[in-house]
Amino acid sequence: QAALPAGYTLRALRSSDYERGFLKVLEVLTEVGNHTKEQYLEQFNYLLNHNDQYYTITITDDSKNVVVAAGTILVERKFVHKNGLVGHIEDIAVDKNQQGKKLGLRIIQALKFIGAQRGCYKVILDCSEKNIPFYEKCGFKHKEYEMAWYV
Ligand code: ACO
Structure with missing residues (x-):
């Protein structure tokens, strides 16, 4: 795998990424909501306590000490495929300027x-x-259709 550009770091999400603009990066996806630090930590600590299931990673621009990209994989446990595991990639976001x-x-x-x-x-x-061409470049193939029900 090729390297990141110089001056960028890829690592797990940290509690202090609240101050580094992690939630701001997610705004390219949808409405995020104005979390207080406490509300951010409530979710962060849940993920931390389930760190065999949720993996949220970020890329930071080290010169500015800000988060510029993020993504999550959620590992689902199944009965099929003999207690198989399926990874679900969610909330891939890269800051507009990056x-x-x-x-x-x-x-x-x-x-x-x-x-x-x-x-x-x-x-x-x-x-x-x-986004299909992006994910094809990442090695994914088109398979099924998404269905949604909004409460
Ligand atoms: N159409 C065609 N090709 C594309 C597109 C596109 N929309 N986006 C990226 N690519 C190509 C690039 O040209 C590059 O190709 P190359 O290797 O031949 O040069 C390759 O895909 C990799 O592109 P990156 O530079 O890694 O893309 P970027 O860092 O801009 O991230 C992303 C792509 C995540 C889609 C970003 O533009 C973004 O955050 N968009 C807004 C939010 C969004 O749509 N997120 C995905 C939601 S789906 C989910 O979360 C599961």
Whole structure:
């Protein structure tokens, strides 16, 4: 796997990433909500206590000490495939000003690696039609259709 550009670091999400603009990066996806630090930590600590199931990673721009990209893999336990594990990639986000530098690709490569290390027999994700070429470049193939029900 090729390296990140110089001056960028890929690592697990930290509690202090609240101050580094992690939630701001997620705004390229959808409405995030104005979390207080306490509300952020409530979710962060849940993920930390389930760290065999949730892996959220970030890329930081070290010169500015800010988060510029993020992504999550959730490991689901199944009965099928003899208690098989399936990785679900979620919430891939790259800051608008940092897109096109292969940061998204590096996030996906790292999440695929985590999924493979955890023993997942497949890693899947939902995306919009316009992101299909990006995920194809990341080694994914179009398989099914997403269905949604909003409460
Ligand atoms: N159409 C065609 N090709 C694309 C596109 C696109 N929309 N986006 C990226 N690519 C290509 C790049 O040109 C590059 O190709 P190359 O290797 O031949 O040069 C390759 O895919 C890798 O691109 P990156 O530079 O890694 O892409 P980037 O860092 O900009 O991240 C991402 C892509 C995550 C889609 C980013 O643009 C983004 O955050 N968009 C807004 C939020 C979003 O849509 N997130 C995904 C939601 S789906 C989910 O979370 C499961």
